[in-house]
Amino acid sequence: MARLEKPEDLENLRDSLREENRGFRLRIIIPNGTCCRASGSQAVIDAVKAEISKQGLEKEVFLHITGCHGFCQQEPNILFEPGNIAYCRVKPGDAKEIVEKTVGNGEVIERLLYVDPLTGERIRREGDIPFYKAQDRQLLTNNKLVDPLAIEDYIAIGGYGALAKVLEGMGPEEVIREIKASGLRGRGGAGFPTGRKWEEAREAPGDEKYVICNADEGDPGAYMDRCLLESNPHAILEGMMIGAWAAGAGMGYVYVRHEYPLAVQHTRNAVMQARALGLLGENILGSNFSFDIEIARGGGAFVCGESTALMASVEGKVGEPRPKDIHTVKEGLWNKPTVLNNVETWANVPSIILNGSDWFASKGTRGSKGTKIFALTGKIRNTGLVEVAMGTTIHDIVHNIGGASDGRAVKAIQTGGPSGGCLPASQFGLPVDFDSLYDAGSMMGSGGMVVMDEKTCMVDVAKYFLKFLQDESCGKCIPCRVGVSRMLEIVTDITEGRGTRAQIDLLKELAETIGQTALCGLGKTAPNPVLSTLRYFGDEYLAHVDEKRCPAGVCRPLIRYAIDPEKCNGCGVCVRSCPHEAISGQKKEVHAIDPEECRKCGICAAECKFDAIMVN
């Protein structure tokens, strides 16, 4: 493809690409992101491809390899357009039948359709699957339209149109006004108004300015940014170009962790394609705007997501935060004014410019506009990436989209990763937006959501996050390095039956001290998991401390396994399964567990068909 010299060249290219795509009668879409590959999508793709060429259908059907669509639990899946027929959990062995029946004759293979676990009904169209139906997919919807390795696909769906619009007739101030009016707030956690950030960087003195995309994404359980970058990297690049135009930057960096090799590869490829078309480089689309993007790979430290640590890391220094008395919009990368935004923030920019700020602001709540992607995981039926309008209640997300799991009641939801907190089921009426989550003692964070049920011990959850933070703290300041390890020490005492009430008070005091005095955002928010569980699940802490009992049956030193004589029918399964030979009993007689020998591994409880193993 030739370099695009002016906006009309882009229009012409788009028209010719659309014309080309009309030649196909059917699009077979197979997602092939990191999560899809983990469940074997590559083998399915190979099988389908071989089958298509065997049957000589290459000219009629188009095999479209895209990024993940979000319903990660049902992967590998295949989608057919037009028709919107979706197959789930496809195996390579199904390829022949799929190509023969569905591709050849338009027949639907019932057994590959999604089965609604509640009604048992088979659902044909992807759009009718409850998981998708309850969402508002503005960003994720493009994932099934573009091959991340093909800039043509992105251009065909209108990509880089926002850039052309900006360069043709929107001055930087107008762009900033538009972003401000849209109410877009940063998706990386803190929710800082994006337009204001750009404006401050624009007004900061200096000619040399930078924009950075934060794709560090270190929160356990979160993978929204990976998916966006992997599936549609050009949208993020376009957002950065517009941001750079507004802020007056000439250079941009995508900071992505090296544990995301596919995202690195796709972004790198996207940058090269954009350069080849002249969308990056000197005088973009014939304007006086010159801008380029480089990829900076991070070593995968959670703290490197923090703005100052990230910039130190891009500069090649140790990724440790520095005091932020001067903001990074004034003195950021190489002490120059720098705009740092999250992947999802950047991805939202092109559509705001194209559709207008009113369109964006029409979704969401008063303080939080637009949609937000969450990584929904934990004790629910449907796990995956979920995009909803801001202000959707937690209940809707957990129950309508997640389809809360069978039997056991959902107890809490953890949002915001290690900086966030746990909210109890009684708070599920809360709308999900920056301010209400913060007021409730948690945080939006970058979008991880972990659902927990009765079998989750909240003290244990707090312990997990403290352990994570102890390892991931940079270790520079005392409150974070020493304080968090002391908090972990206390919480460990509590889970092992040595806790006292005085320790709970000390824990609170310590949490407050760390929150007020730590150097960076990691330390300042580190106490949140403990504070929020203390606030909403204080009785669980007290049960551990006063009664030396773990209500959820998780903390091993506090639990005992025993056999319920009412339920045990002496089948002997537990006797055989116990690796420590702690269970004895004759056939057809009630068995018994020897507490001396029992290591509390829980295998017997998992094996027993009659629910006869009691944990208390």
Place this chain on the structure above:
Amino acid sequence: MQQQVTLTIDGSTIRAARGTSVLEAALGYGICIPHLCHVPGLKDTGACRLCIVENVQNGRSRVTTSCTLTVQEGMVIRTNTENIKRLRRNIAELIVAEAPNSRAVQDMAVRCGVREVRYPFRRENCIQCGRCVRYCTEMWRANALGFIGRGKDRKVDFAFGNRRDICKKCQSCVIYCPMSVTPCGGPMKPGEEKLCGKCESVELMAENAYGACVHCELGKGFQCSRHAM
């Protein structure tokens, strides 16, 4: 541009050269803000967090470290509010529980009002204030010492853990290390660590002279900037 700015620290009006830190400005006027990782002439990193103060802006006060805060015209700083005293005491308690075998750390804890230590003592021999690392890199440009690792595994070491040959043997790292001064009675036996600083004079002084630098003996052990200057 004007070279001096006027600010208020604990109600006193103070003039300081543009570009200096609040900590230096305060020390220059004899207002003592406890500090440990600050060394005059070296870049401040804000590691120990003992020098915290409240920076009052538009009626809201923000806790921040004074060594990394540059003076600004009209700034209002409070170094000794109840909140600051409590936070500082808690931080000092964390430090002394980490490393009881340092006279400097013990004195500092008493100075910051610690009267009891609620954590089991650990016997670390480094509190990672980073004085040695910064002296080595900034003053001598030797770059022999650096921090390695992160989180609980972070430690001071030679490059690659073994390049001792880079060291210029200036000994500054020892001189500036707060751990190099042992408590009066020598290192404490394992299991018998305690908060010392029971010398009456020290305790009295720490209580009464809160907030004012009296050129006390406390800082001598670790080159408090009053003694190093």
